[in-house]
Amino acid sequence: MRAEADADHYAVLIRHRRDRAVLTVVFLLLFVFSYSEEIVFAALEATGQNHLLGWLIGLVGLDVAVLAVAGLLKHHIGRADDGDQRLWRPWWISFASVVVLDVVLCLLPEDHSLWIDLTFSVALAVLMGSLMALSLNADPLTLFSRVRRTAEPTDWARVRAVVPLVIGTFVCYLAATAFDDFFDLDTVRALDSEMSAEVAAMPLPQQLGAMATLCEGAVSPAFFQQVVAVIPLLLLTLGVEFNFFRRALVEPAQRAAAAATVTVMSVGLVLALSTLPWAGTGCGGVLGYWHEFLTFVISVQGVATGLATLVWLLVMSSPDQRGTEGANDA
Structure with a gap:
């Protein structure tokens, strides 16, 4: 004993x-x-x-x-x-x-x-x-082979758990490329000494106008406001409509993927909330490079991961897939 x-x-x-x-x-x-x-x-x-x-x-x-x-x-x-x-x-x-x-x-x-x-x-x-x-x-090839999925149900459970994370990461890479190659090319976040001297020499009304228009962020503040509304909605939909958290407690990889999904969405939400006090324009209301870059990239990753998870759960909940999973569990 x-x-x-x-x-x-x-x-x-x-x-x-x-x-x-x-x-x-x-x-x-x-x-x-x-x-x-x-x-x-x-x-x-x-x-x-x-x-x-x-x-x-x-x-x-x-x-x-x-x-x-x-x-x-x-x-x-x-x-x-x-x-x-x-x-x-x-x-x-x-x-x-x-x-x-x-x-x-x-x-x-x-x-x-x-x-x-x-x-x-x-x-x-x-x-x-x-x-x-x-x-x-786990064998990644189970994603492309029905025979492998049937023969290796544990591998398939682990692979399908990370698919939305991969999609979110890919979109994250695209967001980082877009930010550096398109959005942040001509951004002025702070005036250099020469421009500051020119602005200081202007009459006060022109000075205030220049300070309000010369500096501007790379991403519209309206985007971050939308992120603040979208991510909680995605989390609520995952948790209530798809029973994501209950269904993700079966296999360790599924639990880890669920925790990672919630983490990246929550971090994206917190960072998006942190941008709301800034107007996005004017030399005193523009986010710093790293603040804006990380907020944009991680919030995009959070939204993409949440959407990918919703679609993936919908696909995996089709009648054919439920029948396959039931046979594997048996």
Whole structure:
């Protein structure tokens, strides 16, 4: 009896460690790996080391460190899955692909074409999704094969849990590209010393008019006001109409994906709320670059992830899919 109790306690402990590892993998790849370029750029800007070597060391080093931790967590998840250490070859291929893309990204000229940014956005989103699924000890190919879904129901449960996160990440990459390549090109957030002197020399009425029109944010404040209204509506729809939180408690990966979805939507909502006191125009009412950039990108990611989750749940709730899931559960 004592041996059986110890064995049960050990099994429960292993499952708890696996659940923590699953949650860490999802959050690490979604919030650190997805934003590794922004993290490195902010660090280099703060230290004044914004040059090619700094980019290569920073971006490759950060992604390698993140993926090394993800690989270690994958090993723990595999141990909890009856010691099933599998899918390491595609994991290492994805790992190498990330390193190659990082190097190419650092070597790109600043005036590269837009289609290159779009191609990199697609590649990085696909790699992030593949690495997340593989690190969760699940085969991403179950997404495209009915036979694999039937043969590997656990893999399918984990893969389908991360699909909306991948879609949201892809839209996040597009938002970051749009912000830097279109919205923020001619933005004046603060006047330089020469322009400030010219404005100071104007008569007071002209001075007030100039101060109100010269500075302007990259994104319309109306967008953030809409985000503040849309995200709570999406959360309410997910929670009430689709029973998202009840249905997401079945498998650890589903619980982790649900937590990540709520987190990114909540962070986007909080950041959008933080912009409301600023008018978006005038040299005293314009958001700083990082405040506006992160608010725009994360709020877009939150809305896209929420919409993708709604559509994905609707697709997965079709009669054919319910029949397939019922057969798998049996």
